[in-house]
Amino acid sequence: MTTAPSSKTPDISLAGKIVCITGASAGIGAACAMRFAEAGVRLLLAARREDRLTEMTAGLKAAGAADVHTVALDVRDYPQVQAAVEALPESWQAIEILVNNAGLSRGLDKLYEGHVEDWDEMIDTNVKGLLYVTRAVLPGMVRRGVGHVVNIGSTAGHWSYPKGAVYCGTKAAEGRITEGLRQDLLGTPVRVTTIDPGMVETDFSKVRFRGDEARAAKVYQGLTPLRPEDVADAVAWAVTRPAHVNIAEVMLTTVDQADSVMFNRRPT
Numbered sequence: 001m002t003t004a005p006s007s008k009t010p011d012i013s014l015a016g017k018i019v020c021i022t023g024a025s026a027g028i029g030a031a032c033a034m035r036f037a038e039a040g041v042r043l044l045l046a047a048r049r050e051d052r053l054t055e056m057t058a059g060l061k062a063a064g065a066a067d068v069h070t071v072a073l074d075v076r077d078y079p080q081v082q083a084a085v086e087a088l089p090e091s092w093q094a095i096e097i098l099v100n101n102a103g104l105s106r107g108l109d110k111l112y113e114g115h116v117e118d119w120d121e122m123i124d125t126n127v128k129g130l131l132y133v134t135r136a137v138l139p140g141m142v143r144r145g146v147g148h149v150v151n152i153g154s155t156a157g158h159w160s161y162p163k164g165a166v167y168c169g170t171k172a173a174e175g176r177i178t179e180g181l182r183q184d185l186l187g188t189p190v191r192v193t194t195i196d197p198g199m200v201e202t203d204f205s206k207v208r209f210r211g212d213e214a215r216a217a218k219v220y221q222g223l224t225p226l227r228p229e230d231v232a233d234a235v236a237w238a239v240t241r242p243a244h245v246n247i248a249e250v251m252l253t254t255v256d257q258a259d260s261v262m263f264n265r266r267p268t
């Protein structure tokens with residue numbers, strides 16, 4: 001009996017592609033770096049803490065990365081972002097996948113009691129930083145006729161929660177920017193995706209509470225949160241779909257989370 005050939009369009013191979021990840025030194029960014037390393041890509045990693053990126057390099061190469069190049073980068077500084085992209089060695093300039101992961105939350109305050117410096121840091125990182133990096137990298141993708149921009153959003157962009165108005169606002173902005181970018185790229189082969197996770201156990205809460213580990217630990221108490229690797233899997237799935245398929249949005253949560261305020265917490 002002869003088996004008919006499959007009509008399924010093959011998934012995209014990542015081997016040898018240049019993948020740029022911002023905020024790559026920890027959490028979701030580091031998990032994405034490892035997931036892509038296993039697929040044999042060339043990793044272009046950016047973060048403020050370049051020493052951490054350097055420490056990661058050997059492990060990423062051992063996992064299968066074809067090569068690793070690191071860049072010290074504060075996404076809030078547009079001249080620095082533009083200069084860093086322009087200064088890339090020629091062999092690293094043809095970025096095919098950009099993962100805009102750099103982001104943070106500061107404080108948990110009622111809006112009318114919030115700290116302006118916290119607002120500025122969140123807006124400058126989560127919104128303007130995403131714009132700056134995209135503006136620097138995307139023209140090359142359009143010019144070469146190949147590319148995929150993946151923005152790491154959050155369920156907070158869909159569901160606000162008390163004392164998180166500004167952070168939620170920045171993630172809502174990320175969603176609308178991603179949507180608008182997809183419209184602007186219509187007619188090009190460049191794809192755009194937002195990956196929107198719920199609660200993920202990373203340093204996110206420690207950063208939010210400025211190093212208060214006890215307070216941060218309570219965020220995950222009594223439930224099983226997502227892991228950074230879960231988010232990295234979603235990113236890898238989105239970018240390996242056949243070239244004619246654009247995954248617009250993926251929202252994922254732990255089974256212990258229904259929305260931004262409803263959680264299934266078990267006695268500890």
